[in-house]
Amino acid sequence: MSEVAEKKSTKKLKKAEYVPQKSTDISELQKHLQLFGYFNPSDAAFGTGNNRPPQPEDAALESLKSSYVEPGTMDAATVEALKKYQEFHGLKITGKLDKETLEELDTRRCGMPDLGEFSTHGNKWSTMNLTYGFDNYTTDNGLTQAAIHEAIEQAFALWAAETPLSFRRVANSASADIRIKFVSGPHGDGSSFDGPGGVLAHAYYPPPNAGALAGDAHFDEAESWTINIPTGSGKVDLVTVAAHEFGHSLGLRHSSVNGSLMFPSYSGPMRYLHGDDVAGITTIYGGYSIESAPWIHGTSIQVEFPDRLEQITRAGFYTYLYGKPNTTNWFHFALPTPVIKDQKRLKIVCAILRFRTFSNKALVNHVHIYDGYTKIAAHNNLNLSGDNWFKKFGVADKPSVYWGLGISIGVSFGTGSLNERRMDFVAAGCDLIN
């Protein structure tokens, strides 16, 4: 081969190494990376230590960029996820959709995420719109029916925020897909509860399984159930255990990932899904197709009690709020909401917040979601601190939206330095579906 021809050939080979990045190719790549656990679907962080210094603005910006996925674009989050994939598969870590990576992606997969340790039972519900009802209630620790309704709805909302599933409470529990009851000892299903401690609850896998019991969740009345955090000695968080049991009701088995909601052990309140839980449930039911995703800037935040703030600063895309010691407050966002699109009324999947706090002296405790003046979801006793760059708060029954969405955030500030009592909000948004 002549020298010229050889150079041309080499040049042609270099071009062929990198496949043209069409947006459809990238979307497929993103779906694959999401399914197999390479994205960090949420950036929850609980507790940052007492004296974590504030992040420099550029580092915070990079953190923001890396947690947001823009469909069809090789954005920072997609590049990072692709690098993880390449590292895991022993490929050259380029962050580019090169030929070797494409060949690896094309290899037939078994459907089990590389980074996930979840396990599925095999059964799944044939409908995405599930109902639940209560056979009875507990009165432990002053729990009322209304409080229990809210707690159970909060538990279902965790799963609703990541899937096409919706969960609607019905008055007649006998007709519900998922029947909930508080019982002790033998209770007619061949799996007696064993008193305080031991088994806390159990739930049946989806149909066809266990006949009429399929999907049902039973809670041991002999336990001391609470919705308060901290729970107190000997008490069990109802929201956490319910969310775990509903994972079984939906078809998930236990996960080996310590820190996931489906890990077999209870180690205190955990009112959020781990990436492994999300990977597991979306493997069974898939994700949802967003029809609209309106967002509002952090500088639009409204403060209910301005006199309880020591300082409020707006800079760039942040609002920095410094609470006075030992105070609570409510912050509000009003989301510009397209309620009708293509002549169809839209439904809400979840609200999303982007925020950070600089210590556990500044906590987000409650997130309430409103449609007009009607509260449609309540996430309570969250105790969120640290970096939360894409925190979802689901609405269990995915109702149609009529008047426009509002998000109210209940916060608390303890004692500590000014910076420890700092909370930054970047943006608030929501996912709407058809």
Added chain:
Amino acid sequence: MKALLFYCTLLCLLWGCGTRKSETNKPISATKAMKEIRVDEQQGMVDYREDLQKFIITYHQKETIDGQITCIPAQNEMIPRDLQKPGIRVVFSGLLTEDPTLPPPRMGGEQVLLLKELDSMHLYNKN
């Protein structure tokens, strides 16, 4: 000589194949193929499975929310009559094995095993 060597080699090969074939036909011991757990003075509860028309024993996997071992007796008569009461607490010793003929787990965290041998069973003192 060469022919003798050839036929000897052929015979050896055929014998070897035949031996391997007969080895693969040898039935695998049930206890070797299936997982076995020997329990000793294990606390559990008796319950009645309507779908199986059998009394069973269940026990909790420690430090789990809902981990449970469901032990289905090989014969109904294995559980003493005076202990055949749903919700009764017992202490038992015996051999549990996996058995593919048993019904699958119904609940999250459940493992269903065959109670192949029951060495002892008595009421739990703190009932």
